[in-house]
Amino acid sequence: MSRLLLKGGRIVDPSQKLDQVWDLLINDDRIEAVGKDLPQDSDTEVIDLAGKVVAPGFVDMHVHLREPGFEYKETVASGTAAAAAGGFTGVACMPNTDPVNDNRAVTELILERASDEGTVAVYPIGAVSVGSKGEEMAEIGDLVDAGCVAVSDDGHPVATSFLMRRALEYTKMFGIPVIDHCEDLSLTAKSSMHEGTASTRLGLRGHPSAAEEIIVGRDVILAELTGGHLHCAHLSTAGALRQVREAKRRDLAVTCEVTPHHFTLIDEAVSGFDTNTKMSPPLRGPEDLDAVLAAFADGTVDVIATDHAPHHADEKNVEYDIAMPGIIGLETAVPLACEHLVHTGVIDVSRLVELFSINPCRILGIAGGTLEAGAPANVTVLDLDRQASIDISASLSKSQNSPFDGMLLRGWPAATIYSGKIVWRSDT
Amino acid sequence: MMDDKKPESNERQAAGEKGGQAMGNDPNGIQVDTEPGATALKCTDLLGIEYLDVEDINLILDTAEHFKEISQRPIKKVPALRGKTIVNIFFEPSTRTRTSFEIAAKRLSADAQSISASTSSLVKGETLVDTALNIEAMYPDLIVMRHSRPGAAHLYARHTSARVINAGDGGHEHPTQALLDALTIRDHKGKFEGLRVAIIGDIAHSRVARSNIHCLNKLGAQVVVAAPPTFLPLDVESLGVEAHHRLEPAIEGADVVMALRIQLERGGKLSFPSQREYFSLFGLTRERLSITAEDSIVMHPGPMNRGVEIASDVADGPTSVILDQVRNGLAVRMAVLYLLAGSSKDVETAA
Numbered sequence: 001m002s003r004l005l006l007k008g009g010r011i012v013d014p015s016q017k018l019d020q021v022w023d024l025l026i027n028d029d030r031i032e033a034v035g036k037d038l039p040q041d042s043d044t045e046v047i048d049l050a051g052k053v054v055a056p057g058f059v060d061m062h063v064h065l066r067e068p069g070f071e072y073k074e075t076v077a078s079g080t081a082a083a084a085a086g087g088f089t090g091v092a093c094m095p096n097t098d099p100v101n102d103n104r105a106v107t108e109l110i111l112e113r114a115s116d117e118g119t120v121a122v123y124p125i126g127a128v129s130v131g132s133k134g135e136e137m138a139e140i141g142d143l144v145d146a147g148c149v150a151v152s153d154d155g156h157p158v159a160t161s162f163l164m165r166r167a168l169e170y171t172k173m174f175g176i177p178v179i180d181h182c183e184d185l186s187l188t189a190k191s192s193m194h195e196g197t198a199s200t201r202l203g204l205r206g207h208p209s210a211a212e213e214i215i216v217g218r219d220v221i222l223a224e225l226t227g228g229h230l231h232c233a234h235l236s237t238a239g240a241l242r243q244v245r246e247a248k249r250r251d252l253a254v255t256c257e258v259t260p261h262h263f264t265l266i267d268e269a270v271s272g273f274d275t276n277t278k279m280s281p282p283l284r285g286p287e288d289l290d291a292v293l294a295a296f297a298d299g300t301v302d303v304i305a306t307d308h309a310p311h312h313a314d315e316k317n318v319e320y321d322i323a324m325p326g327i328i329g330l331e332t333a334v335p336l337a338c339e340h341l342v343h344t345g346v347i348d349v350s351r352l353v354e355l356f357s358i359n360p361c362r363i364l365g366i367a368g369g370t371l372e373a374g375a376p377a378n379v380t381v382l383d384l385d386r387q388a389s390i391d392i393s394a395s396l397s398k399s400q401n402s403p404f405d406g407m408l409l410r411g412w413p414a415a416t417i418y419s420g421k422i423v424w425r426s427d428t
Numbered sequence: 429m430m431d432d433k434k435p436e437s438n439e440r441q442a443a444g445e446k447g448g449q450a451m452g453n454d455p456n457g458i459q460v461d462t463e464p465g466a467t468a469l470k471c472t473d474l475l476g477i478e479y480l481d482v483e484d485i486n487l488i489l490d491t492a493e494h495f496k497e498i499s500q501r502p503i504k505k506v507p508a509l510r511g512k513t514i515v516n517i518f519f520e521p522s523t524r525t526r527t528s529f530e531i532a533a534k535r536l537s538a539d540a541q542s543i544s545a546s547t548s549s550l551v552k553g554e555t556l557v558d559t560a561l562n563i564e565a566m567y568p569d570l571i572v573m574r575h576s577r578p579g580a581a582h583l584y585a586r587h588t589s590a591r592v593i594n595a596g597d598g599g600h601e602h603p604t605q606a607l608l609d610a611l612t613i614r615d616h617k618g619k620f621e622g623l624r625v626a627i628i629g630d631i632a633h634s635r636v637a638r639s640n641i642h643c644l645n646k647l648g649a650q651v652v653v654a655a656p657p658t659f660l661p662l663d664v665e666s667l668g669v670e671a672h673h674r675l676e677p678a679i680e681g682a683d684v685v686m687a688l689r690i691q692l693e694r695g696g697k698l699s700f701p702s703q704r705e706y707f708s709l710f711g712l713t714r715e716r717l718s719i720t721a722e723d724s725i726v727m728h729p730g731p732m733n734r735g736v737e738i739a740s741d742v743a744d745g746p747t748s749v750i751l752d753q754v755r756n757g758l759a760v761r762m763a764v765l766y767l768l769a770g771s772s773k774d775v776e777t778a779a
Contacts (some may be wrong), residue, residue, distance in 0.1 A: 070758075097638070200661035203578045203599030203638055206469075317557050319577040386750030 003027050004420065005040050009381065011051030013056055013314060014350045015358055015370035018381060023114045024054055026377040029420040032369050047422075049381060052414050053349060056371050057089030057378025058308075058356040060330060061364060062154075062179075062233055062257060062305035065091070065122070069098025074310040074398045076110060077117035079330070082308075082397040084424035086331040087413025089120035089378035091308075094157040095132065102127035102138040107146040109361075120418045121378070123149045123366055128167045129176060134159025137166060144174045149364040152179035157215050164219060167227025177229040177255070177363055182215035182240065182287060183207075183281065192321040194282040198267040204321060207282050213239035220247045222256050231363055232256040234307050236281040238291030245300040255363050257303035260329055260336040261403070263292050269403060275323035276403040297346050302359045306333045310399030328397045332390055332404050334382065338411020340382070349384070356380070377420035384426065386412045435530050457559065470766050472593040473585045476643040485646060489611050491763035492756065498535055499758060509538035512769045514570040515563055516542040519556075520594070524730055524754065525595050525604070529572045532564030532761035538570075538769070556580060560587040569769050573597075591768040599633045603731055604764060606639035608757040610647060612749055613684055614757070616725050620647035624721070626678045627653045627669075628710055629737055630699070634731045637688060641667050654678030658699040675710050679730035680719045681744040686727040687712050687737040703736045712738045714745065726748045 004026040011022045011034060023038040024031065040046060060083060066074040076093075083091045093110065095101035101110065102232030130136045132153040140151055140301030149173060158164040159181050165318045167178045188207045193199050193355035195206025216232055220243055223230040235241055235256050247254040261279060266286050269277045277283060295301045309326025316323050337356070342348045347355070357380070368378050392405040416424040438472045469484050471521045477485070491628035496505055514533045518526050524541065555669075556575075558585075563571070573581055585592040591746035596602040610620070617623055625644050631637045631653050643650050645668045653664060654672040672678040679685050690706065700706045712726060726738070726747045734740045743750060 195662050197663045197666040200663055200666060201638070203597075203601070203633075203635060205599075206662065273582045314555075317583075318555055319575070319583060320579040321577050 001043040002420075003041070004417075005038060005044050005046045005139055005423075006049050006054055006379065006381070007046055009052045009054035010093050011054045011371065012349050012353050013371040016372060018371070019350060021140060024379065026379075026417070026420050031371055031373055031375045032423060033373055040270070051383070051385070053382040053384060054371075055353045055380045055382065056357045056369050056375075057416075057418065058334070058380045059090040059092070059123075059360040059364070059366070060085050060088045060306050060333065060367060061092040061097075061303055061360040062259075062307065063091040063093050063308040063330065064096065064310065064326070065110070066108065066310060067095040067097065067113060067318050072398070073312055075117075076113035076122060077119075078396060078398045079308070079310070080114065080117075080119040080122060081303065082261055082328070082330040082395060084119040084416045084418065085396050085413075087334045087380045087382065087416055087417045088120060089416060090123060090366070090368065090378060091150060091330070092125050092156040092360075094124040094125055094152060095127040100127050100132050101125070101148075102130050102132065102143075104139070104142050104146040105412065106144055107148055111147050114200065120416070121422050123147075123163070123364060125150045125152050125154070125179065127151060128153045128158050129163060132156055134163055137163070137170065140167075140170060146178060148176070149366055150177045150179050150231070152177065152181070152233065157181050157183050157185065161218055161222065165222050165226060169227040172226070172228050175229075175365060177231040178425070179231045179233050180215065180219050181233050182212050182219065182235070182265050184211040184214045187211035187214070190321070192278060192282070192323075193265040193270050194284045196267050196285040198270055202270060202273070209237035209239055209284065209288065212237050212281055212365050213243065216240045216243050220244070220252065223247070223252050224250075227253065229253040229255070234259050234262065234281060234305065235301075236262045236284045236292070237288050241291055241295040241300055245295065245298070247267060247428070248300065255359070256300070257305040258292055258296070258301050259305060259307045260333045261327060263289070263296065264336055265403065266338050268276045270320075273320045274322055274403065275318070276327060276401050278320060278323050279327060280325035284390070293346050296341055296355075301411065302356065304333060304337055304355045305360070306330055308397075309401075310322040310397050311401050312399060313401075316401050327402050328395065328399055329402075330397065331395055332402060335388075335390070335409035335412050338382070338384060339409040342408055379417040380413060381415040381417070382411065383414040384411045386410070386426075388412060388428070472768075473581075474580050474603050474764055474768065475566075475585060475592065475594045477606050477639045477646070478598045478601065479594045480539055480603075480646070482646045485607070485610065485643060488607055488760065488763050488767060489614060491767060492607070492611055492759040495766070496756075496759045497763040498762070504535055505537055508766055509533070509536040509769050512522050512538040512569045512738040513567065514538045514540040514572065514765065514769075515568045516540060516572040516595075517559070517563070517574070518542065518581070519545045519573070520596070521545075521576040522595070524757070528757045529595060529761050530755070532765055534757055535758075536762055536765060538765065543760040556583060557587050560584050564588045564590070564707075570765060572634050593764060593768065595704050598634050598635065599638070600635055601639045602635040603639050604757070604761055606643035606732045607764070608753055608760040609640055609686070609727060609729070610643050611756040611760055612727065612753045613725075615752065616749060617683060620644065620649045623683045624681055625649050625651050625686065626682040627651065627688065628675060628678065628712065629655055630659040630691055631655050631664060631688070632659050634688050638667070641669055652678045652682065656700055656706075660721065675716060676719065678769065679717065682720045683713060683724050684727060685717065685720060685724060686729075689729065689731060690733055705734070707736055710735065710763065713740055714739070717742065717747070727753060730755070
C-alpha cells in the first residue's frame with residue numbers, strides 16, 4: 001500500500017463545502033483523509049503544494065477521441081495524454097467515430113484501449129440512433145451495460161422531435177442524460193460562421209442564433225413532457241441560455257455546458273479567414289459573449305466542456321467554408337477559464353470546481369467530483385498565479401488546430417492525479 | 429483578445445512583407461501623375477477594398493486614367509510589364525472579368541497564362557494550397573484569381589510570394605469591379621462627396637455590393653441599398669449604408685443607380701417567388717427612374733438579366749453607363765497589374 005500526502009495546498013471541494021489550507025492523504029487509488037496536519041509515516045510520499053489549489057479531478061464531458069476510425073486526428077492514447085496535461089482526470093468521448101459508437105462492440109473497444117493505453121479515465125457516450133442517422137434507436141440498454149454514461153448523436157442534432165421524445169423517455173430506465181447538439185439544420189445549410197455583422201462583412205454564409213435556440217426550445221418542451229434528462233451541449237447564444245435558465249427555474253431536468261471558445265472569442269475573430277476560428281456552433285456575437293458570462297455568474301451554466309475536436313492540418317489548410325469545424329481544447333480549457341472567468345471575477349474558485357468536476361460527474365452519474373474519504377483518488381492541482389503562453393506545438397494531442405496559440409494566460413494546471421498516481425506534472 | 433489573432437494577410441499587408449517601392453513613373457512614356465508621396469500602393473496584394481485606404485484607391489484610379497489612352501492607340505501595347513508572368517486562375521466561370529484581365533496584361537506586354545477550373549487539377553481533387561505551391565514553383569509575378577469561396581484569395585496569398593489580385597471570392601469582395609465602378613462614377617460626376625448611390629438587388633450574396641459599399645464609403649459618397657429583406661444580410665447598416673425594403677425611397681434623388689445581377693446560382697432559393705414578381709417590385713424601368721436626381725446614371729456589373737433586374741430600354745438608354753464600366757475595367761486592371769507588379773522584389777534588385 002503506497003501513500004501519497006498532498007501537503008499544505010488550498011483544498012477546494014464544494015461537495016463538502018470545503019475551502020481550507022489542509023492536507024490530503026491518498027492511499028493507493030482512494031482518498032484516505034482530508035484534514036489539518038495529517039500524520040505521515042516513512043513510506044508516505046509527500047508533495048508540498050503550498051500556494052496551489054487542490055480540487056477533485058476535473059472531467060471534460062465533451063471530447064472527440066476519434067478512435068476508432070480517425071486515428072490520424074487523435075487516439076485514445078494521445079487524447080487522454082492531452083487530457084492529463086490539461087488537468088483532467090477523465091473525459092467523456094462522443095460517439096461520432098467510424099464506425100459510430102452505437103453498439104457494444106465499439107464501446108468495448110474504446111474501453112479496452114483506455115485500459116491499455118489511456119492516461120486518464122474514459123467514459124464513452126453512445127449514439128442515440130443507429131449510425132447517428134436519426135432513424136432507429138440504438139440499443140441504449142446494451143450500450144449502458146457495456147459502459148456508456150450518456151447518449152448523443154453529437155455532430156448532428158437528434159434528428160426529429162419524435163426520436164428526441166422517445167430517447168428522453170427510454171433513457172429514464174437507465175438514469176442517463178440525452179446530450180443534444182442543438183442545431184436546426186434547415187437554417188444552417190452551407191453556413192460556416194455566426195450570422196451577424198461579421199458574416200455580413202465577410203460574405204460567408206451565416207448560422208443564425210435561431211438555429212440553436214429552436215432546437216433548445218424543442219428539447220426543453222420534450223424534457224418537460226417526458227421527465228427525461230436533457231443535457232444541451234456547447235450552448236453559445238443568449239437565447240439558448242435564457243431558455244435553459246427558465247427550464248431550471250421550473251425545476252425541469254435540464255442541464256447545459258459551454259465551451260472555453262464561447263466564453264473567450266467572438267465572430268470578429270473570423271475576419272482574416274483563419275480556419276482555426278471555425279467551430280460548430282460558431283463563434284457568436286459580442287452580445288452572446290456577454291450572455292454567456294452572465295450565465296456563468298448566475299448558475300445557468302452547469303459545465304465547462306471543451307468539445308475537443310482534433311483535425312489534421314490538411315483539413316484546416318483549405319478554404320474557410322470547406323474547412324472542418326472545431327478546435328482542440330483539452331490543454332487550453334483550464335488556463336482560459338482561470339484567466340477569463342476566475343481572475344476577472346465572473347466566478348470564484350469553488351464555482352470553477354463545480355463546473356469542471358462536480359457537475360459533470362453528477363450529470364454523467366460517475367464516481368468523482370469529491371475529495372471525501374473513500375472517493376477515487378482523482379485530483380486536479382492548479383497554480384492560479386502561474387503566467388504562461390499557450391504553445392500549441394507542445395500539445396500532446398495529435399492535432400494542433402487551435403486559435404489560442406501564443407495567448408498569455410494566468411492560472412494553469414500544476415499536476416493531475418488519476419487513481420492515486422501522478423499522471424502529469426507541470427515542469428515549472 | 430482579438431488583437432492576438434490579427435488576420436495574417438492583413439498583418440502582412442500592413443508590414444509590407446512582400447515589400448518594396450513601386451517603380452514610380454515608368455520609363456516607357458507612361459507618366460503616372462499622382463499626388464506627391466502617393467506613387468506606390470501600401471498594400472502588397474489586392475484582396476479587398478476593405479483593406480485599402482483612400483490614398484491607395486485614388487492612386488489606382490489616377491493611374492487608370494492614364495492607361496485609358498493606350499487602348500485607343502493604333503498599336504495598343506506598351507512594354508511596362510515586359511518579362512512579367514501573370515497567371516489568371518479562374519476557379520469559377522467568368523467571361524468579362526477574365527477577358528478584361530487577359531487583355532490588360534497583354535496591353536502591358538506581360539506574359540499571361542490563364543487556367544480555368546475545367547482544365548485545372550482542381551477537378552482532380554487538388555487542394556487550393558497545392559495549386560498555389562505548384563504555380564509558385566514556376567515563378568509567377570502576379571496571380572489573378574476568381575474563386576467561389578470567401579477568403580480563398582487570402583488563403584492563396586499566404587502560400588505565394590507573388591502578388592495576389594482577388595478577381596472575386598464568393599460573396600466576399602470583387603475589388604477591381606468596385607474600382608472600375610468608382611472610375612466610371614468619377615468620369616461622369618467628377619466627384620464622390622455628396623453623391624447618393626443606390627445599389628439595388630441581392631446584397632446578401634454579392635461581392636460587387638460589398639466592395640462597392642467599402643469603396644464608395646471611403647471616397648465619401650452616401651450609399652443606399654434596396655432589396656427584398658431576403659436579399660439583405662443581417663444588420664446591413666453596419667456596413668455603413670442606409671437600407672430600404674422598397675425601391676422608390678432608395679432611388680429618389682439618387683445620382684447613381686446600380687442594379688445587381690440576380691444570381692440564381694448563388695442561393696436565391698426561397699428569396700423571391702418569381703422573376704416576374706422581382707421585376708415588378710425592383711426592376712429598373714424608365715418610369716421608376718424618373719424620381720432620381722437630374723443627370724443620374726444607371727450602372728450594372730454584368731452579366732445582365734434583361735427584364736429581371738433592369739429593363740432593356742434602361743440598359744440601352746441614354747443614362748446607361750454600362751459599357752463605360754467595361755471600358756474602365758480594362759484601364760483599372762492595367763493600373764492594378766502595373767502598380768502591384770511594379771513593386772516586386774526582383775525589379776528592385778534588377779534596378
